[in-house]
Amino acid sequence: MEPPAPGAGPDRPGPHDGDPGAGRIWLARAALLGGVLVPLVAAGLRGVLWVLLGVAGLALTGAGLWWTLAHTGAVRACGAALAVAAPLTVLGLYATHGMLGPAVASLALVLLAVAAAGRVLSPRSRAGGAAPAPATAPRHPWILMNPHSGGGKVGRFHLVERARAAGARVTVLTGRQDVTALARRAVAEGADLLAVAGGDGTQALVAEVAHENDLPFVVIPAGTRNHFALDLGLDREDPAAALEALTDGVERRVDLGFAGDRVFVNNASFGTYAAVVGNPGYRGAQLRTALHDLPELLTGERTPRLRMRSGHRRAQGLQAVLVSNNPYRYAVGPGRGHRGSLDSGLLGVLCVHVDNTVQAARTAGGRKGGLTRLTGTEVTVDADAATVPVGIDGEHVMLPVPVVCRIVPGALRVRVPRGRGAPRGSRPSADWHRVLHLARRSGPVWHHRPHTTGG
Structure with missing residues (x-):
């Protein structure tokens, strides 16, 4: 009988077990190797010099940016000029000597390696995680809306009218009101779900009240950036879609951060x-x-x-x-x-x-x-x-x-629309240390776990 592939086992599939992660590992290695070889094939050993030129351009750009941020007057002006001139000069030299095409191809291959490695190293691509629990519709949902967030998204998307049509009680912020007090009053009056249409700062204040009372929390991305909504997989361009969580939602537990006694979601x-x-x-x-x-x-x-x-x-x-x-x-x-x-x-x-x-x-x-x-x-x-x-x-x-x-695992019950709140963990990200680590490994990385400390 053929022995199992190295590293395979009950919880560690081998490279021939049909798991797409093994293919992505080899794709990441091949793309990274290709990104290194392209300049060498195009220019021989001189390709190393072209790579060093690119690194020098990045370093000079960084120096220029530092002068721009850390100084004023003539030094700031010189820094801004250097930050612009350095990359343009490098690109000009590449184009003049016929290396612009190989440089672009090399960069594309490295980005492909990053994407493939990011998919493999993503916690949710390695382990699917618990499926969100179906959620029953709330009887007395309460939504706080900031009409000024996101340049007026609350009015532009008619969120007040749509929320009330879905059976929610809506409080619209006027002036400098105490957001936490408003949320606690809503709970005292019988609210069984808390929601916010506004920015991340307002969301954090209401999320703290939801956590204190173990109530479900709904994010309506009506702010300018809404990083929390983004990482929940919500569509920031269509905040009204988040209201579907009131009638057809699923629930998942997410962590909350604390700075002293202040909650932060981001x-x-x-x-x-x-x-x-x-x-x-x-x-x-x-x-x-x-x-x-x-x-x-x-x-x-x-x-x-x-x-x-x-x-x-x-x-x-x-x-x-x-x-x-x-x-x-x-x-x-x-x-x-x-x-x-x-x-x-x-x-x-x-x-x-x-x-x-x-x-x-x-x-x-x-x-x-x-x-x-x-x-x-x-x-x-x-x-x-x-x-x-x-x-x-x-x-x-x-x-x-x-x-x-500190962090409190699973402290917040978040409700998202069914089928809309896809975790962003399945999307690739560029972690250069991990990409290089992945390229050096002799076998798939199936048992990676985050460390409590690391560089």
């Missing part, structure tokens, strides 16, 4: 970003406010340097710490960061320490530089100050230090 951001968000002018002029504040925040003394500890990991002198409810994965392209899962029981942690041009160039050139990524169930953020600015799902607060961030 992340808690400490340091630079939180300080920018705290500027009263940020809401009206985000880019201008950020460019005005960042030089002092990155290189001056306005924001206290942070310390972080999680298990045996320590970091200090940090400019920013981002703690997320489940780890984010960052795909190629702007705005493509997402979470592969909302029920891993782990916090994601991103620490930033970039003090000079060299570190900025190292980071942009593909090396870790000033970025540290890890995961854990508890993270403590401290500083040499009594309080620190924190962005809780984009809302600015000041919290006393040290701030203990």
